[in-house]
Amino acid sequence: MKHFVAVYGSLKRGYGNHHLLDKACYIGSDTLTSLSLYNLGPYPGALAKPSDGVTVEVYAVNDPLLAMLDELEGYDSGAEKTSLYVRRKIQTSHGLAWVYLYNRPVRSGQYITDGNW
Template sequence: MRIIVYGSLRRKQGNSHWMTNAQWLGDHQIEGFELYNLGHYPGVVEGEGSVYCEVYRIDASTLGELDALRTRNGEYKRQLIQTPYGSAWLYVYQRSIKGLTRIPSGDWLQREDLPKDE
């Protein structure tokens, strides 16, 4: 099975350790979604933009761990979408985006609050 990640689960990000046993398949830009800054991690919702993502092959154990991390308290719901690498699960944010900051680039690594190199 495959999963598509767009924020803290991406390579070299704060939660990338959850992807240790995953096989990176490639990068992908998903259309019809918008990325919002939730603080320490982002949320994606259906919308007019595009979002930069990474696609991975994972096993059932890893999916179970990610479900426990992402779907608790109803914050995210998994949605199956098509990628050039085959269908992949995407965690879609389920709460209100009112008052949240949209990341216009669609890339978590290009958000405005990202610390700049000096």
């Protein structure tokens, strides 16, 4: 396992896509004040904007699993401008981790004030 990934939505424990992380190693949770969370209906999206904190779970994943997460999140490293999410490194209390940031405009009414989807 060579990558850390911080997840904040449907990949968290108890949510619909968590099964994709069955072979990942759970590292721990954190609250990231460098992100803001938005409710996009069936899933949330985070932006790199300060907030009171977004609750994330950090996992260690291998290359094939990271590629699968890229596909789930609609991330294409060769076409970032048209990707639904972009993948960026962010500092967590467990070290640097990839996080998927929403790559579309959001409305202020979609903001999740408590940082937990």
